[in-house]
Amino acid sequence: MTQMVDIKTVPTTAEYRYGRGWHCLGEAEQYRDGQIHTLNIFGTRLLAFAADEGNISVLDAHCPHMGADLSTGELVNGRIVCPFHHWEFEASGRCAAIPYCKRIPPKAKTRKWLTKEVNRLLFVWNNPEGKAPEEGVEIPHLPEIDSDEWDHDWHLDLMIIETNPRELVDNLADAQHFGPVHGTPTKYFANVFEGHIGEQIFHGDSERLGGDLVAESAYYGPATHFTRMRAEFDGMTVESILLNCHVPITPDSFELRFGVLVKKIPGWSEEQNRELALQYVQQNRESFYQDVDIWKTKVRIDNPLLAEGDGPVYQLREWYSQFFMDEADVPAALKERREIVTVAK
Template sequence: MTKMINIQPSASTAEYRYARGWHCVGEADSFRDGKPHALNVFGTRLVAFANDEGEISVLNAHCPHMGADLSTGEIVNGRVVCPFHHWEFQSNGRCASIPYCDRIPPKAKTKSWLTCEVNKLLFVWHNPEGTGPGEGVEIPYFPEIDSDEWNNDWHMDLMIIETNPRELVDNLSDIQHFGPVHGAPCTYFANIFEGHIGTQEFHGDSGRLGGGLVAKSAYYGPATHFTRMRAEYEGRTIETILLNCHVPITPNSFELRFGVLVKKNPEWTDEQNNEVAKQYVQANRTSFYQDVDIWKTKARVDNPVLAEGDGPIYQLREWYSQFFMDEKDIPEKLKERQEIVTMDKQAG
């Protein structure tokens, strides 16, 4: 399901720098259909396709010959074929065949993007400096995605939101919106920022998602957010993994993918488990879309006036800023562990 969400623009397009990191562009199997797929991301156009072995590649979409869009071509023998003159490009971006010429020009190639496939999702690496990820900068694998104990296909929604991604990332430290927006007052809330990972732990109650709600979540870089959640829902314990990831289209728009995995109840039939999973997924969607409704009309505020108990908004934004600068310029303090407990009612 794809939705278009119109939200007030919030960042200048002049010399905008897109964040360094892994970005999810969809469920991996969706690219294994024998067709080229257009990706309008990072202010440009890419093409994703799978070869005969099912390995997925992402290339710059415009042919270096005469500029045609490779994503409007076709896949033949694992190569993407330009619709204009039928030049064929292999997974590394090099031209492998020209139907009317035996000699392939050395410059007949297009950029190949670094990709990885984790948790049945396809990720593309973006870095304006042109280098790959540093040691430990990776998307974590969740074994639940391959476990028979879980409904292990993502129940995925895709929407296009017209604002800067920072509005989404701010939620990681915004404790005070949970009560007014989601009806889920908080009893414990903490953030940890360390290197490229920013985490949140939330305890509270939700009329929609269940009582005794415990949610432990993390951004792995600027754009990929997973949450492990547990709550008491309709008389049973529900365990879920939430996916909340985005990839920028322009400075003022991004694709957002929201997905949910739900653990099965071993005492129930597959039909019963699927029905409860559908209900709980819908409850999560409804809760998440309450945030989206706020983003539709809110303005960008770079220097918000904060009150005591608002959460570490400025610390989060400082952590987030590292993905928009050269790696050599990242301050050492952003690599160190910083733990902030905003609320702890359980401890009195």
């Protein structure tokens, strides 16, 4: 189930360099519905569709012929048919047929974006340099997604947030907002930065999500964030995995997908576990939306005035900056492991 939450109207902005990395487009299965899906992301328009064999392709949406929007065309026999002159494009992006011409121009193709499916989710790779991911730059497989001990429904919410994505990523190093915003004072807080991965370890007590809360999370690149959580909730130990991922639309707006997986309670019926999952998902939603309310009205501060115990905000932003520069310019130091404990036990 996907719940749509429209925060604000998306503005039009100037050209901007979007982060290098894998970006989540939601659950893969939703694209296997025989339809063309319009994607307004990375400051442009793309389209996604599944060919007859079920493989999902993401293509530039504007026809190289005369610029028509291919996402408003038709999907016929696994090909995108342009609404303007009925040129037909294969899943590879190559034009395969022109109704009034036997010879297809060699350059008649639209860009195909690199995609992959992991954890029942569809990801698209963005790199302004046009290069494939370096070795090891990937989205990790979550073994829980294949386990019968876990509910496999992500319970995804999709919303539009009208701000720069850095506001969201800043939370990875913000040790002191948990108490004021979420009612979960921090008992232990640490960060680890190494290469394309930025981690957070949090311990606290939450009125909403349960006592003895332990949350271990990581960004894999600039936009995909998984959190493993464990807490005592209604007298039970509840384990969950949170998905918090975004895709930029413009420099000052992004699509944000938030989802939760919940581990089943042994001995409970499917109905009981489903009810627990929905209840816990709702508690997580309400907690997460407290952050959303802050982002809606705050302003961007490039050089924040920090106090002792705030967390390594500057170190986080240094780590984050690597995704917005050429790979050859990324400092070697950012590949080294850095551990920072902000709140000790």
